[in-house]
Amino acid sequence: MPVSGIVLRIREVTNGPLTTTLHVEGRIISSWVSVLEDECNRLLRAPGGCIRLDLSAVIFVDDRGVLVLQCLATRGIDITNAPPLIEALLRGERAP
Secondary structure (H helix, E strand, O other), X not given: OOHHHOOEEEEXXXXXXXEEEEEEEEEEXXXXXXXXXXXXXXXXXXXOOEEEEEEEEEEEEOHHHHHHHHHHHHOOOEEEOOOHHHHHHHOOXXXX
16 A cells, blocks of 8 residues: 555564664554554563664654654654654744
């Protein structure tokens, strides 16, 4: 299925014994934010290791999604490969 038809897909990849990457695809929107948050919380409860969120296939993030991603980043989750617009939103910048 093309990414544009996906609401939210999360695929977990273990990159060695100390790093887990969650590849996130689609839209991070209010009705699905809790799914992403639950997956991250589950990994944060596991002992040790680095957690990455790969946002390279994310096409949209709403305000609630931005807040949750910012919160996850403050909890030590590494957010990688975010498209430029999403990076700007995470930095608190707004489109004119």
